[in-house]
Amino acid sequence: MxxxxxxxxxxxxxxxxxxxxxxxxxxxxxxxxxxxxxxxxxxxxxxxxxxxxxxxxxxxxxxxxxxxxxxxxxxxxxxxxxxxxxxxxxxxxxxxxxxxxxxxxxxxxxxxxxxxxxxxxxxxxxxxxxxxxxxxxxxxxxxxxxxxxxxxxxxxxxxxxxxxxxxxxxxxxxxxxxxxxxxxxxxxxxxxxxxxxxxxxxxxxxxxxxxxxxxxxxxxxxxxxxxxxxxxxxxxxxxxxxxxxxxxxxxxxxxxxxxxxxxxxxxxxxxxxxxxxxxxxxxxxxxxxxxxxxxxxxxxGAELVGYRTISLAGVRDPIMISQLDDILESIRAMVRDNFDDLSEDDYQLIFKKYGQNGVMGELEPNRNQPANYELGLVIEAIAKTQEMADTICSFTRSSLLHYGYKGRKATAGNLAFPYSPSDFRGGEVYSFSLHxxxxxxxxxxxxxxxxxxxxxxx
Incomplete structure (x- = not known):
């Protein structure tokens, strides 16, 4: 040796x-x-x-x-x-x-x-x-x-x-x-x-x-x-x-x-x-x-679970930010009502709030810490087809853009979009199936x- x-x-x-x-x-x-x-x-x-x-x-x-x-x-x-x-x-x-x-x-x-x-x-x-x-x-x-x-x-x-x-x-x-x-x-x-x-x-x-x-x-x-x-x-x-x-x-x-x-x-x-x-x-x-x-x-192992569409937006109204969790739940209800022919297995609607538990989500140790004056929002729709993901994301984005919440003063729109088009196809979505x-x-x-x-x- x-x-x-x-x-x-x-x-x-x-x-x-x-x-x-x-x-x-x-x-x-x-x-x-x-x-x-x-x-x-x-x-x-x-x-x-x-x-x-x-x-x-x-x-x-x-x-x-x-x-x-x-x-x-x-x-x-x-x-x-x-x-x-x-x-x-x-x-x-x-x-x-x-x-x-x-x-x-x-x-x-x-x-x-x-x-x-x-x-x-x-x-x-x-x-x-x-x-x-x-x-x-x-x-x-x-x-x-x-x-x-x-x-x-x-x-x-x-x-x-x-x-x-x-x-x-x-x-x-x-x-x-x-x-x-x-x-x-x-x-x-x-x-x-x-x-x-x-x-x-x-x-x-x-x-x-x-x-x-x-x-x-x-x-x-x-x-x-x-x-x-x-x-x-x-x-x-x-x-x-x-x-x-x-x-x-x-x-x-x-x-x-x-x-x-x-x-x-x-x-x-x-x-x-x-x-x-x-x-x-x-x-x-x-x-x-x-x-x-x-x-x-x-x-x-990994398996195909659907197709993704996302929209990126900014929120800069402290009144809206203070109510955001309730607003997003209302938006979820609107989506369920509008697409009542779809089951919970047909699509997922995910919101990521960057500036408010956006990175760690439920694992965030400082969940009660108030958000700053602005935050970034990712709207993510995953569905069985790309077209359905596009549709759900588009409906969610437009509904949130014009949602009337308590204390709202301006009606020009709740979201700021850094890109046009505002929605992006993310394509195939996979999940780990074997570990x-x-x-x-x-x-x-x-x-x-x-x-x-x-x-x-x-």
Missing amino acids: KAEFKILAPTAILGYGFPIKSFEAGIKESPDIIAVDGGSTDPGPYYLGSGKSFTDREAVKRDLRLIIRGGQKLDIPVLVGTSGGSGADSHLNWTEEIVKELAREENWNLKVSLIGSQFDKEYLKTKLADGQISPLAPAEEIKAADIDNSTNIVGQMGIEPIMEALDNSPDVVLCGRAYDPTVFAAPAVKAGFKPGLAFHLGKILECASIAADPGSGSDCMLGTLKEDSFILKPLNQERRCTVTSVAAHTLYEKADPYHLTGPGGEIDLTDTEFTAISDREVEVKGSKFIPAETYTIKLE HLLEVDDPIKPFKSEIREFKGGN
């Missing part, structure tokens, strides 16, 4: 960009791999459901050009997790096409390993019938119809499919949906390093320099694994890792500060120690990986692996 294993993480998500100077500093460190996370569920279910990427194609192509060029220069593999943002087959194919273009443009001969993570619905319905799919809080039990209604269903792969793919000595590994730390941890575990340290390092590196001070998701970080520790070093001289910044980021997206569950087990941070070894580097020791008795894969765990006997078999050969100039 090597004495150390270096991982270069260029950016928090492929397509977010990074300074070339930072990346070049990372290349000079002679890393063993370059790895980058390509996606997240953070932007919501639309991207998984529609099969589209939330990152811009040209931005992803720019990042990949520099990253693969660095991998070719050092003759090391480049690994991408959750390709295309959500990791369904359409996202993986989209990323593959970008790599193919780059091979032609840069005259590269690339061996590319593709690991698909989109799951067959009949396979999942069989697993459901066998009692091998369970809800992950706060999700509820699902039925076969929920699987059928989902447009795309993916599973978060662990390190095992990636380790197998590395047996073929690829230049590039493109993964479908992958547990965020795995593209960083898999090569390190394959090289003989401890899984607990590799997973913990991967959990930090997936966000690149967000763990630095000042933090950034668009800058590079170097992680160096040793036998009993790992070291974090930002590659931009304007940033530094501190015990506080690294420990704080270790708590990122975790319900439990000491345990983080993923495919095949959990990271145990009970005995983890953070030590500053310079004014810019931090060493981490003591992180462990505890294997699970049953190997589970997290399933993510569940799938029990498997083999952590590799459910994921489809293929090899592609891209010849420069071809």
Whole structure:
């Protein structure tokens, strides 16, 4: 086993960009791999459901050009997790096409390993019938119809499919949906390093320099694994890792500060120690990986629930603002009366009041705090067809514009519209349909692996 294993993480998500100077500093460190996370569920279910990427194609192509060029220069593999943002087959194919273009443009001969993570619905319905799919809080039990209604269903792969793919000595590994730390941890575990340290390092590196001070998701970080520790070093001289910044980021997206569950087990941070070894580097020791008795894969699915139309407006009458909740309830009643042939399942009418609980809604801790002299209002209609969403939004907007409330003085209109037209079609609306765990006997078999050969100039 090597004495150390270096991982270069260029950016928090492929397509977010990074300074070339930072990346070049990372290349000079002679890393063993370059790895980058390509996606997240953070932007919501639309991207998984529609099969589209939330990152811009040209931005992803720019990042990949520099990253693969660095991998070719050092003759090391480049690994991408959750390709295309959500990791369904359409996202993986989209990323593959970008790599193919780059091979032609840069005259590269690339061996590319593709690991698909989109799951067959009949396979999942069989697993459901066998009692091998369970809800992950706060999700509820699902039925076969929920699987059928989902447009795309993916599973978060662990390190095992990636380790197998590395047996073929690829230049590039493109993964479908992958547990965020795995593209960083898999090569390190394959090289003989401890899984607990590799997973913990991967959990930090997936966000690149967000763990630095000042933090950034668009800058590079170097992680160096040793036998009993790992070291974090930002590659931009304007940033530094501190015990506080690294420990704080270790708590990122975790319900439990000491345990983080993923495919095949959990990271145990009970005995983890953070030590500053310079004014810019931090060493981490003591992180462990505890294997699970049953190997589970997290399933993510999305289904089409309707179509959206929105209208943006401003309110600048303190009399109206003081009564706004009652006014909006009256508007809801007018909509129900006007569209009495529609049931509650046919449409949704949503108001977001920015300046008055607009961000956190029912979770807002300061709900009784009075609004300022103005607020922004988003009127959102979701219905089974785009035309019906347009109609409901239009009726709601016009009714609110001319609504006569107690104490109203001017009759010219209650709302100020920053745009003309005032209403915007938002298109398809998706909802997460699966947030569940799938029990498997083999952590590799459910994921489809293929090899592609891209010849420069071809």
